[in-house]
Amino acid sequence: QVHLVESGGGLVQAGDSLRLSCAASGRTFSTYAMGWFRQAPGREREFLAAINWNGGRTTYGDSVKGRFSISRDNAKNTVYLQMNGLKSQDTAVYYCAAVRIPMGLYSDSTKYNYWGQGTQVTVSS
Numbered sequence: 001q002v003h004l005v006e007s008g009g010g011l012v013q014a015g016d017s018l019r020l021s022c023a024a025s026g027r028t029f030s031t032y033a034m035g036w037f038r039q040a041p042g043r044e045r046e047f048l049a050a051i052n053w054n055g056g057r058t059t060y061g062d063s064v065k066g067r068f069s070i071s072r073d074n075a076k077n078t079v080y081l082q083m084n085g086l087k088s089q090d091t092a093v094y095y096c097a098a099v100r101i102p103m104g105l106y107s108d109s110t111k112y113n114y115w116g117q118g119t120q121v122t123v124s125s
Helices: none
Strands: 004-007 010-015 017-026 031-040 048-051 057-059 067-071 080-081 092-099 119-124
Touching: 017 031, 017 067, 017 092, 017 119, 031 067, 031 080, 048 067, 048 080, 057 067, 080 119
Parallel strands: 010 119
Antiparallel strands: 004 017, 017 080, 031 048, 031 092, 048 057, 067 080, 092 119
């Protein structure tokens, strides 16, 4: 089992950058594939990015491709989401998620077993 805690959210202006972190508990972090999602009020949860166990494979949602970058540091039990060129429509609660399938690379939220509590990102225009 893994416990996830997101951090790094906040209020920024359009065009700014922000890096989110997701810290995982336990000594088996490297056996988990990780993902980032977001959910805005009144909208469905949206896939942003996913990364396999060693960071060798990544995939992105169309709305953030080229602006967001996912990475991980297994020594620190942390996965990151670097967000550049933020827009007002990026305003949402951002969640990280984990699944114990090392080579997994999933955009489907139902594939993930563990979720963080979320961190709010607000982008003012």
